Amino acid sequence: METKSAFISIIGRANVGKSSFLNKALGQKVSIVSNKPQTTRTKIMGVKTIGNSQLVFIDTPGFHKPKNILGEKMIKAVSEGITGIDAALLIVEAVPRFKFDSNNLPQAELELIETLKKQKIPTVLGINKIDLLENKEELLTMINAYAQKFDFSAIVPFSAKSGNGVDIIINEALKFTTPSAHFFAADDITDQPDSVMVAELIREKLLRTLSSEVPHGIAVTIDRFFERDNKQNEPILEVEATIFCEKDSHKGIIIGKNGVMLKNIGTKARIDIEKFFGIKTNLKLWVKVKEDWRNRQSIIHTLGLD
């Protein structure tokens, strides 16, 4: 049987739903999602094998103006994420946060479109969050505005939340496949090691639970990660993780009064880890301060964020 594959980068501004699309397309969470911008920090591959075709999606951090060294690394991950790919999926929002003006698309999107043009990357435009759209005419204005900027292979309105239109994007993606060996096993779903997946699931709960600046300055490391059998001979996953934050005051917020906040975060993370691996899990969390780590190259490196 002749096998085919395509590498497809998912790019766009922060918070437009790139990771949500990936998870919906795969039918499983491999990339964390929150309502805070800059949730995704590195390139994350998601693999979908349909018959003899394998789609390798590359989720990337939201394109933004970096404010620290971590931000610069994230933008580097975006440009690396579109190197050597077969196609791209540019995601924008049907109901943008900014005032939509067809002559004045967001700078970040224009910059990405410029790169796609220069590198001649075939691109599907996905207009996400159509479930929030009240006035369908706005969608037409938007489609026209983007179509004038770039010759997209297809323009697909969709909702990563309801799943509407996601299959249309997958069908468009399949058109980019070319004869080649598969790079992943048929049942592989991501390139992320299990321990990274666990750290990300913990960080997701921090992003979702904490407000303001605190979660942006957080990194999670896994200190211990192993499986053992309990007395009843049932497998248990033991996980110990450290949450790094930037200030003593942030540490206080993360732990919360009488440790309630940390306990709540730990419970939510444990439930998700159990769901992901399908086994009972013990999760222990510690909180440590590393001042201004987002501007410290050595720490960023140690955390595997470059």
Ligand SMILES: Nc1nc2c(ncn2[C@@H]2O[C@H](COP(=O)(O)OP(=O)(O)OP(=O)(O)O)[C@@H](O)[C@H]2O)c(=O)[nH]1
């Ligand atoms: N209503 C609605 N919300 C959505 C939809 N897709 C994503 N969201 C929400 O949009 C927010 C951002 O989603 P993410 O998937 O994290 O966005 P992202 O583009 O990966 O963001 P970064 O990683 O920060 O660049 C989350 O609160 C999602 O629940 C959608 O189709 N409809």
Ligand SMILES: [Mg+2]
């Ligand atoms: Mg993301």
